[in-house]
Amino acid sequence: MDATPPTREELCPFPLRQSIGFLLVRTALRLRLLGNTILQEAGEDLTVDQWGILNLLWESDGQTPVELARRADKDKPNVTRLLQILEDKGYVARQPDPKDRRSHRILLTEAGRAIKDRLLELGSTCHERACAGLSAQEVATLKDLLNRVYRNVF
């Protein structure tokens, strides 16, 4: 007779806390929270998602909402909402596209350009905090694995 009680593994052969999904989601949430906390403690009235849109514009000013949505991996309503917030805060302005009257160019204002260096610095702070103790090679490996999983689930 086998009177051994079942182990946790036998009771649940797919344990939540060892699953990629759990580890991925909880880390992403904490990292987003850290980013928002860093922004808040620096006195910036911005979320990480708003920061992301500005980041794309610092790299290339004058993109359309559709381009921004594609590069930020967000849907159109989300980008519309974020741009509305950024416009209200005075960091971006909409300019009608003379060639295609459906379309708009999103342009940084002077204020939007002025905060660039400060906010990039906060981004680096967040990155260094998150990747502390990881070698450059390990960071590259993590990025590669995340990209491969992303392509699998896209």
Next chain:
Amino acid sequence: MDATPPTREELCPFPLRQSIGFLLVRTALRLRLLGNTILQEAGEDLTVDQWGILNLLWESDGQTPVELARRADKDKPNVTRLLQILEDKGYVARQPDPKDRRSHRILLTEAGRAIKDRLLELGSTCHERACAGLSAQEVATLKDLLNRVYRNVF
């Protein structure tokens, strides 16, 4: 004179789409979406977060909300809400703890036990889809790196 126009890297030395935060968050969101889609297409009226709570109970029935919150990495109000949903759906029941009248034990109902095998199978489906093309070693590496980043940002 140097008339070379500035490169994107010079314009924005911290590009969003190469940052760990961006790659992590977008992958986590897509994976969560895939999980919810798999559950929905299988006809299960559950979200991945609700699935996660059930998973913890399949491993060890009769935990308190505080234990579940700690193991699911959620705060108390979140767990209360998820347990309310699961109770409404008939998968769990609350039992007062005779030793500590503040506390409750969360117990699986017959229905909650009955869906275990089916839902674990869906979990495996999601995992295999996400990790397709990754070796067991690579999956282990990804988990290790995620855990190290998590501890950095916790």
Next chain:
DNA sequence: TATTGTTATACTCTATAACTATA
């Protein structure tokens, strides 16, 4: 017909604080 951008709606999860009952 397809695309751009917006609006509306509903849902999930998160964070914070405050409250009760009990220890």
Next chain:
DNA sequence: TATAGTTATAGAGTATAACAATA
């Protein structure tokens, strides 16, 4: 004083659908 659990509130993000204007 501290803990267990709940409730309330506010906020962010996502998905879907639908719409008007334009191509």
